[in-house]
Amino acid sequence: MLPLKARAQQPTLVGAEYFFNADPGFGNGANIPITSGPDVSFQTQVSTTGLGLGFHRLSVRFLDNIGNWGQVSTRTLWLGRVTALTAVPIVAAEYFFNADPGFGNGTAVAVSSGLTVDFTTVVSTAGLSEGFHRLSFRVRDQNDIWSLIQTRIFWIGRTNPDQISPIVAAEYFINTDPGFGNGTALAVTQGPNPQVEGVINVGDLPRGFHRLSVRFRNQANEWGLVTTKLFFVENEGFTDPALVDFIEYFFDDDDPGLGQAIEIPLDEAASNIDLDELIEVAALEEGEHTISLRIKNNKGLWSIVETREFTVGEPTPGDPPIPDLETLPDLNAECLVDFSALDVPTATAADGSSLTGTTDESIFPISQQGTTTITWTYTDENGLETTQTQNIVIQDITPPTISLPAEIIVEANPGQCFATGVNLGTPITDDNCGVGSVVNNAPSSFAVGLNEVLWTVTDVGGNTAQFLQLVTVQDTQLPVIPEIADLIVNTDEDACSATGVNLTTPSASDNCGISSLTNDAPEVFPLGPTLVTWTAVDPSGNSSTRSFNVIVNDTQNPIIIAPANVTVLIGEDEDVATNVELGTPEMSDNCSIASLTNNAPSEFPLGQNTVIWTIIDG
Structure with a gap:
């Protein structure tokens, strides 16, 4: 079987030939002398003797060292009468729109004489209608020979690029443009993307090359640009479409003649053939071969031969895996x-x-x-x-885990209202891919009371987890009230107590401050000592007391009024008076009378005696 893929070996080219128009068959063309090699470059003169005026096809092909002919390379040429190819200065130029008015009848353009000219000119479009037009230029040399035309298409009118006008008509013409609307009409599906189908009659055309041109008209009655294709009429009778009805092939350029090669059966004749066919190559020797194929249509016309190289045997791998x-x-x-x-x-x-x-x-x-x-x-x-x-x-999508002691209780530093050096514990973390970092927002010192520490663990994939830890700092330190000396005051005048006693506030202190400082002093202090206690309380409720005495002294003397003088009569034979009734003195005190005494003797001698009364308050 013929392998599906083959790779050609590098051949050596040993011969070449050319022919005009019809292919005379391999080896029957005009010989071209060449130097053998894998690549050939040559110049040769080609004889056109016997060819008529007009277009012709010049074809060239090469022969390699194993007898295989290559594909044909063809160029189209024109054979006519020309003057000697001698450089002649250009002396004139002209332009025209659309239809050619004939040599010398266009609008002249001033040029400077020379072998080449480069000029700029203003082209007037006055009188041209809206739509597409063709602007053509040509030059003339001093031998009065005009050049070929250089043509450009341009548009005159107002356009709106945002608006597309629907296509409503189409026409074609062959070779000569009959003018807008004067071509042969084609049926067209209307819209911005028209579809056209039609049979174009070329039966009346002479043999040779022709130009088929098609253009469209939109709803605004504007004609589009012309699309042109070049085609060749070989024989008459091409009006009806041809169908492929026979295919044959042969190997190694051993052409048995038209219709005599190996047939590839067709189910039916068709205008286009697309088939896969297994070609039997078992009878061929191993090595390089060629297979040539041609087709015939239902009008009896044969195509040119298409030839491809292939290898019989173990195929040389040429394609990558x-x-x-x-x-x-x-x-x-x-x-x-x-x-x-x-x-x-x-x-x-x-x-x-x-x-x-x-x-x-x-x-x-x-x-x-x-x-x-x-x-x-x-x-x-x-x-x-x-x-x-x-x-x-x-992509790590699993967050890490973290755990710690949920709450820590510590004491405030001595003399401070905060705690430092708090041991928060070591977090226990875990992650499927590995922990990248563990951080917290713990301060350097924790204030007395409840503190929150937020721990954040981040894994190597950027996923995070957080844990909230509570740190409680307790204040168990008692406030301090310094020693307070006893306070001594006097009773109020004519009173046995003291009021309005000025108790100096002690300078109490605490590591977190004093929230309250109070005492239990009464409004009226009685005579003698009264114990007063100061109580200091800090914000945590810790309290301490300090007591002292407020001593009320009575410095007001009591008042005494002695009884009236007493005169006592005694007998003649007596020289002293006894049992003298002295009376009772009047006395008073702001507090109380503790004692009343006098220095009266038991016997008063004759004469004036003085008795001193003494009163002592309580």
């Missing part, structure tokens, strides 16, 4: 991918063998978060390679 999967799936993981986790892809070589992909294993394991693209390489036994990429996607 083809991956078995068009696209490799992404491999997703949270932490890392080791090479062992990969499904190694495969490919199929040109000879059908299976190949295993290889990649750079040194980059594994891959743990970097994100997408890493690796390249697989498939290499067949001939060194042909194919590469294929695959994405390794590492």
Whole structure:
């Protein structure tokens, strides 16, 4: 069987030939002398003797060292009367719109005489209607020979690029433009993208090259640009479409003649043939061969021969391996991918063998978060390679965990209302891919009371978890009230108590401050000592007391009024008076009378005696 793929060997070119128009067959053209080699460059003179005036086709082909002819390279040429190709100065130029008025009848353009001219001119479009027009230029040399025309298409009118006018008509013409609307009408589906189908009659055209032109008209009655194709009329009778009804082939340029080669059966004649056919090559020797194919239409006309080279035997692999999967799936993981986790892809070589992909294993394991693209390489036994990429996607979506003592209770530093050096404990963290960092917002010192510490753990994938820890700082330190000396005051005048006693506030202190300082002093202090206690309380409720005495002294003397003088009569024979009734003195005190005494003797001698009364208050 003929392999589907073949690779040509580098041939050596040993011969060449040319012919005009019809192909005379391999080896029957005019010989071209060449120097043998893989690449040939030559110049030769081609005789046009016997050719008529008009267009002709010049074809050239080459012969290699194993007898194979190559494909034909063809160029179209014009044969006519021309003057000698001698450089002649250009002396004049003219332009015209649309229809050619004939040599010298266009609008003249002033040029400076020379072998080449470069000029700028203003072209008047006055009198031209809206629509497309053709502007054509040509020059004339001093031998009065006019050049070919250079033509450009341009548009006159107002256009709106945002508005597309629907197509409503189409026409065609051959060779000469009859003017807008004067061509042969074609049926067209209206709209901005028209579809045209039609049969174009070329039966009345003479043999030779012709130009088929088609243009469209929109709803605004504006004609579009012309689309032109060049075609060739070989024989008459081409009005009806031709159908392919016979295909044949032969090997190694051994042409048995038209209709005598090996037939490829067709189900039916058709204008286009697209088929797959197995060609039997078992009878051919191993090595390089050619297969040539031609077709015949239902009018009895044969096509030119198409030839291809192929190899019989073990086919030389010429195509790189083809991956078995068009696209490799992404491999997703949270932490890392080791090479062992990969499904190694495969490919199929040109000879059908299976190949295993290889990649750079040194980059594994891959743990970097994100997408890493690796390249697989498939290499067949001939060194042909194919590469294929695959994405390794590492995306950690599992957050870490963290745990700590939920609450810590500590004492405030001595003499301070805060605690420092607090041991918060060591957090216990865990993560599937690894912990990246653990931080908290703990201050350097914790105030007395309730404090919150927020712990944050972040894993290597950027996922986070948080834990709220409570730190309670207790204040158990008592306030301090310094020693207070006893306070001595006097009773109020004519009173046995003291009021309005000024108790100096003690300078109490505490590590966190004093929230209250009070005492239990009465409004009226009685005579004698009264114990007064100061109580200091800090914000945490700790309290302490300090007591002292307020001593009220009575310094007001009592008042005494002695009884009236007493006169006592005694007998003549007596010289003393006894049992004298002295009376009772009047007395008073702001507090109380403790005692009343006098120094009266038991016997008063004759004469004046003085008795002193003494009163002592309580």
